[in-house]
Amino acid sequence: MAHWPAGLKATVVLGGAFGLWVLAQTGDYFQTYPGGFTRAVYQIMTSDLRNPIVLSWQVEPASQEMLTVTTTNQVTARREDLPIGVTSGVAQAQLIIQDEAVRTLLENRKSLGPHLSFILPGGARFDTAARETIAGLSVLCGLLTDPKKPQRRTLLAITEDPTAPFPPFIQLEEEKALGSQASSLELCTSLQPLMDRDARRFGVLFQLKLIEFERRD
Amino acid sequence: MTEGSSFRLSIDLLGLAARNLVRRPLRSLLTVLGIAIGMTAVVGLLGLTGGVQRALERQFERLGHDLVLILPAMPQGAAPAPAVSFDLERIHSVPGVAQAGALLRQTLPIVTSKMQGFLAVVGLSSEMFPLAERFFERFELAAGQLPEEGSVLLTQEAARDLKLNVGDVVSIANRAFRISGVLLPTGETSIEGAILMSLPTLWELVGRRDLVTLAWVVAQPGYDVEVLSASLQEALRPMGSFNVQSSRRLNQIIQGGLEVLRAALTAIAAVALLVGGLGLMNTMYMAVLERRREIGILMSLGARRSQIWVLFLLEAGLLGLLGGGVGAILGSALALSLAALIAQASEAQPFTPTISFSLVAFALLFSMGLGMLAGLLPAHRAARLSPVEALRYE
Numbered sequence: 314m315a316h317w318p319a320g321l322k323a324t325v326v327l328g329g330a331f332g333l334w335v336l337a338q339t340g341d342y343f344q345t346y347p348g349g350f351t352r353a354v355y356q357i358m359t360s361d362l363r364n365p366i367v368l369s370w371q372v373e374p375a376s377q378e379m380l381t382v383t384t385t386n387q388v389t390a391r392r393e394d395l396p397i398g399v400t401s402g403v404a405q406a407q408l409i410i411q412d413e414a415v416r417t418l419l420e421n422r423k424s425l426g427p428h429l430s431f432i433l434p435g436g437a438r439f440d441t442a443a444r445e446t447i448a449g450l451s452v453l454c455g456l457l458t459d460p461k462k463p464q465r466r467t468l469l470a471i472t473e474d475p476t477a478p479f480p481p482f483i484q485l486e487e488e489k490a491l492g493s494q495a496s497s498l499e500l501c502t503s504l505q506p507l508m509d510r511d512a513r514r515f516g517v518l519f520q521l522k523l524i525e526f527e528r529r530d
Numbered sequence: 531m532t533e534g535s536s537f538r539l540s541i542d543l544l545g546l547a548a549r550n551l552v553r554r555p556l557r558s559l560l561t562v563l564g565i566a567i568g569m570t571a572v573v574g575l576l577g578l579t580g581g582v583q584r585a586l587e588r589q590f591e592r593l594g595h596d597l598v599l600i601l602p603a604m605p606q607g608a609a610p611a612p613a614v615s616f617d618l619e620r621i622h623s624v625p626g627v628a629q630a631g632a633l634l635r636q637t638l639p640i641v642t643s644k645m646q647g648f649l650a651v652v653g654l655s656s657e658m659f660p661l662a663e664r665f666f667e668r669f670e671l672a673a674g675q676l677p678e679e680g681s682v683l684l685t686q687e688a689a690r691d692l693k694l695n696v697g698d699v700v701s702i703a704n705r706a707f708r709i710s711g712v713l714l715p716t717g718e719t720s721i722e723g724a725i726l727m728s729l730p731t732l733w734e735l736v737g738r739r740d741l742v743t744l745a746w747v748v749a750q751p752g753y754d755v756e757v758l759s760a761s762l763q764e765a766l767r768p769m770g771s772f773n774v775q776s777s778r779r780l781n782q783i784i785q786g787g788l789e790v791l792r793a794a795l796t797a798i799a800a801v802a803l804l805v806g807g808l809g810l811m812n813t814m815y816m817a818v819l820e821r822r823r824e825i826g827i828l829m830s831l832g833a834r835r836s837q838i839w840v841l842f843l844l845e846a847g848l849l850g851l852l853g854g855g856v857g858a859i860l861g862s863a864l865a866l867s868l869a870a871l872i873a874q875a876s877e878a879q880p881f882t883p884t885i886s887f888s889l890v891a892f893a894l895l896f897s898m899g900l901g902m903l904a905g906l907l908p909a910h911r912a913a914r915l916s917p918v919e920a921l922r923y924e
Contacts, residue, residue, distance in 0.1 A: 417637045417648045424639055424648075432647030434637065434723055436691045439647075 342478055347530075348374060351476040354525035357402035360518055364389050366402040367524075370478050405519050409467065409483055414439070414457060419480070422471050425453055436460045439469075443503035447481040448526040450474055454482070454501035456508065464488040466515065468508075470501050474528075481523035489516035543837065547844035550817070561813040562853045565897055568803030569857020573885070573893050574864030575795040580884035581869055583788050590781040593664055596628075598759050599780065600745040603771035616742040617769060618655070624765050626753040631657035632745040634732055635724070641701040642692050649688060650724040651702060653732025661748075667717035674711025677727055681710035687723040700725070703735045806853065807904040814846050814908035825912055826920025835913040842909035843902050850901015851894060858893040861885075 350373045357366040366388040375381040386403060388395070409415055414437035418425070425431065431439040441455040452470035459465070470482035482500045498505060500522055508515075551558045600621075602614040613634055621630045634653040640646065654662075659676055662669035674696035677683045682702070684694060689712045694700060698709050702725065716722050733739045747762060749755045755776045763774045775783075818825075825838055865883035873880040 420637060421639065421648050430645065432640070432645050432649065432691055434648070434650050436687065436723070 342475075343380070345475045346372065346380070347476065349476075350374070350527070350529040352525070352527040353477055353479075353523060355406075355479060356522050356524050357406065358517070358520040359402050359405060361397050361401050362388060362390050362394055368403060372476075402519075402521075405485075406479055406483065406521050409485060409519070410479065414459065415467070415469070415480075418455075418457075418469070418471060422453075422473050425455075425471065427453060433457075440507050442501065442507055445470070445501060445503060447472075447500055448523040450477060450481055450523065450526055452481050452501075454504050456504055465518075466511075468498075468501055468504055476528055477523065477526065479521060479523075481526075483519070483521040484517055485519040486515040487518050489514050543841050544844055547841055547848055550821075550845055551848060554817075557813060557816075558849065558852075561810050561849050562856060564806035564809035565803070565850055565853025565901065566806075566856035566860060568799060568801075568806040569854050569893050569897055570860040570864055571799035571802050572796060573858050573861025573889060574868065575799055576792070576889060577861060577865035577883035577885045578868050579788060579792040579795065580886075580889070581865070581881045583785065583792075584884055585881035586781070586784055586788070589667075590777055592667075593777045594748075595776075595778045596749045596751075596753075596755055597664075597777040598747040598749065598755060598762055599775055599777060600747070600762065600766065601773045602743070603773055613741045613743045614770060615738070615740045616745055617740065618742070618745065620765060620769070621745065621747060621762065624747075624758070624761050626750050626758040626761065627747050628750040628753075629657050629661075629748040630745065631655040631661070632729060632742040633658060634729060634736075634741050635720075635743045636732065636736055636741075638703045638735065640692070640725070642694060642698070644693055649691070650721075651682075651732060651735075652721050652724045652726050653729035654726060655729040658729075665746075666721060668714060669716060670714045672712045672714045674709070677710045677731075679728075679731070680707060681727075682707045683726040684709055684712045685722050685724055685726065686713055686715045688725050691723065702727075705735060803900065807900045810846060810849055810853075810901055811904040811908065813849070814842060814905045815911070817845065818842065818908045818912045821912075822915060822920045825915050826917050826922075829915075829917035830921060838915075839909045839913035842912045843905050846905020846909065847898045847902040850904070851898040853901070854894040854897025857897065858890045861893070862890075 350371075352369070352371045355368045355370070357368060359366070366386060369383075369385045369387075371383040373381050388402075410419065414433040414435060417433050418431075418439055425439075425441060427441050427443050429441050431441070433439055437457060437459040439455045439457050441453055444451055444453050446452065447470055450472045451474075452472045454468070454470050457467040457469055465485065465487050468482065468484040468486070469480055472481055498508075600616075602612050602616075613636065616632065618630060618632055621627060632655050636651055636653075637648050638651045640649045658665065672686065674683075682700065684692070689695065689709075692700065694709055696709055696711055699706050700709060701707075707727070713726075729742075730739075733741065747758065749758045755778060759774055759776045759779065763772075766772045766774065828838060828841075829835075862883075862885045865885060869881055869883050
């Protein structure tokens, strides 16, 4: 029987079928796509994997009516972690943006403004902070809370640019026991005062952030 | 042998079988657990799927069997039901249609004196209000009245979220509406939390006079609803892609799917039971081996082979019965917990699993039968022992 050294790792670059799956979930994206070239690279951190997943997304015109879409999903992880880890990152991002409250925010992104509080379907609430810039995109940072999931909160950066396939920043957090490491902010730092209103300690369950963005008309 | 002495013998054998089980408590407990695990799965899954089936039947009974539902064909990947262009007037002219109506669900910007946000707004056609109790679990006013022109109705959750009451004003998509009434909790995730208004008013707000998320048709009394369904499909073909299903057919499809799921889950649970049965057979073989001398003594004291056979069969049956009893209790708890978990996770309407007397009786009898079946061969081996050889055994 083959014995794998403990440190053996595998690098997987997935396209093809996995890319198609991602596309199937983003039907609305192409309905509103304005044309031109778009390249977005996201970094996804999940509790299932130690290393980040790098998701790249490229859309370019092929002819007048057609677009060529290339997606890659790259992760370096132990063999045993790969079957769950590879798919879970994008799947979790999809689950978050399919949530009714998040979907509502994305549909109404142009009506949002800084330092306001919005009520959302299901009693959820979105408290916005300031406008910031992530990978060159202007975003509005906010904190999403849902009374039906009181132990969780989502930090969200929303851009008005419809060519970004995912929000530029999503951080799903869950309440942790006192003494555990608390979450910290690298992006959307204007959210800190809003987060400090809650004295509880939160840990990061999932994070997606835009690390590169390129757009040409 | 008289009837009385035969009865006494049976009781004696049963007592002896029960005492034998207690003699090896840990082994008996593990064997019972083997059967109990399988039966927990069977009772839990049958109870759970039975509960889902009953809840669906109740919903379809409420909908009635004369209804045809029309839903826009879902594009791949579309999470919420899409709103599409639909000619309601055209439906009225289809033969067999007694009544037709539609609803539209949109998320719109809301502003009150206290807050702002985006909430679901559901527009109901006028035909839908008198039939609301067919479509929704509960549609009763807690206060006020149904909406008229320029007013809206709030579901209980929307009233709570917006902190509004009858007579207050809410701005929806930059137009002010008075709140005409507040509903009691509807128990329907499709509308609870939404603001309700007339469909033409919502059409005005979104600037499209033909959008719908769902349309429905009630068949004329005595008219074949499947024929009506086919006619509607034909009439709708030029308007786009729609799923047209009678409530009866929809019920059949869902129930059929549930039956398959139920059969598959029961088959999986049956494998666990089979493993439990094999464990029981092993226990009984061990018991025969260990109690050879005892069997020899019983035989030398006059016990017939058939009585030895019955004794071991009773022991196996008792183990099975105990496993079934424990399984029925654990299975009921499992079904109740899973039902609560599903209702919580999916925000669906809570449902009660069907743990009926017949299911518990089935669990007990089946486990006892399985136990006796697994005990057949060991009992046969015990009954065939030679008393002389059995007595020689140390």
